[in-house]
Amino acid sequence: MVDKILHEFVKECGYPRALDMFEKISSGKKLRSKLILKIAGQNEISLRLCAVIELIHLASLLHDDVIDDSTIRRGKPSINALYGSKNSIMLGDILYSKGYYEIVSLDPQIAKIVSKAVLDLSIGEMMDVDLGSKFSPNLDEYLKMIELKTAVLIQAAATSAAMIAKVDAKAYGIYGKNLGLAFQIVDDILDISADETTLGKPAFSDYKEGKTTLPYIFLYNALNLDDKEILKSLWGKELDENQTKWIKGKFDEFNIVHKCKEFAKELGYKAIASVSDEGLKEIVSSMIDREF
Template identity: 50%
Template sequence: METVEKEILTLVDEIGYDEITRLFGTLKGGKRLRAKLILEIAAEDKEAPKLGAIVELIHAASLLHDDVIDDATLRRGVASVNATEDSKTAIMLGDALYSKAYSSLVSFDEAVARTVSAAVTALSVGELMDVRMSEAFNADAERYMQMLYLKTAALIEASAKAAAQLTGKDAEAYALYGKNLGISFQIIDDILDIVSDEATLGKPALHDYEEGKCTLPYIYLYDALEGAERERLVASHKQKLSPEESAWIKAKMQEHKCIERSYALAQELSNKAIEAVSGDERLVGIIESMMKRSF
């Protein structure tokens, strides 16, 4: 991972503009899940750290744009670039990172480059779906899962698949691992937004719902409620929640076991991911740490 971090800084410096380097230095690195996957799967390939750095630049760019779209002022517990600078700066920084990542991909085999670039297209479609779905309460779990795959899981899937392509491993098996890991990862994030406090999250709890996002626990709760209670839930969508309203939503989720249902689905998908790579202990460890990080 130290090599990946050095590669990331090298790629950013190669853009050739000190302001880009300065702004990038204000970002928190996060879990580097995508790069870790690449290093685990393609450990023997000398190009793995560079590919990991490229994918992490893409991920960072997507988060910069995401913060602008969501008017988010915090990212991983620190002020977002659109908050400290402005939205134009955040968008242009994201564009610079995307462009550098794409130009660096051309040094890889065509299959690897095609896998990663296709995932970025999927990510963009998923982001647009997310924006459209936030306009009104979404009670369609299948539609939500499709958006979640495109917006989050596709790049994790591509990271695993591209790493396998680098080393001649079964690309489709590792892609399936990455896909299920990615979906599970986001479901756990959805749960965290509800059960964790602001200090842990780096943003206010239940913030997703206030932004208009109907994640799985809310969809499950909608299905469980009837009449006036269902209407109350929908009326709270995309509104600033009072402490009383937040407490009511959490109590109803506990009553109807919405968190448990969501976690069970994440666990089911994680098990499928493990099966796809025949119990590779290194990749099992990544799954287990991801599943445990919220509880």
């Protein structure tokens, strides 16, 4: 149903080329929609909210792929790889604009919450670019960036769904924020632990793209001074087999994946503690309690 509404939304824009490009976007798992429907149930308002949130999320990914020069998204060619960066940016703008156009038909307070989340998301994207200009092992900066870039939209989805369901929006917002933080950290772990087929992109691509994610922050803080310099020297570069092997060896030596997973679990526990919904607890468990 959400896919059907999304298709209609983009079709209503009246530009067949935009619809053709939109249909080439590799569809994800729709975590945000699943969360909304789990909280608010399936009805006309909740489905419309799902479609708006998905439009915004997809728009952010289109822009993100251009910023990162990513040619693969979820195992398939990215839109910028297929149509070029200019088209990818403009399609993202169309999806953002359509999302805002549709959101005005929802409760004004929900529109305000989602719009603020998009503002924060854009700031998070800029923070990500700024942090990507240098090796940045600052944990607080990293956590703030992923809160804005990833968690705020998931938090807005949970809060808005709770408002539709007339339950404690603040509690569900806490759930959404911590779920979003854990979600991003799990994604960071998978970049260093999953194979390319599972990941849908080359492994270790985060570090090559200049992203100092949680595993590298934890590793840097565990290394001696000489090894710290080696790790910094590999940042933002194409890694050869020996360099990748060195980093993997250090990850294993200091049990970094386990430490990151425990960090994500703590966030998951905070999410679970804020609500009593068993279905929402299962979302957290299925994301974190897995093989890396």
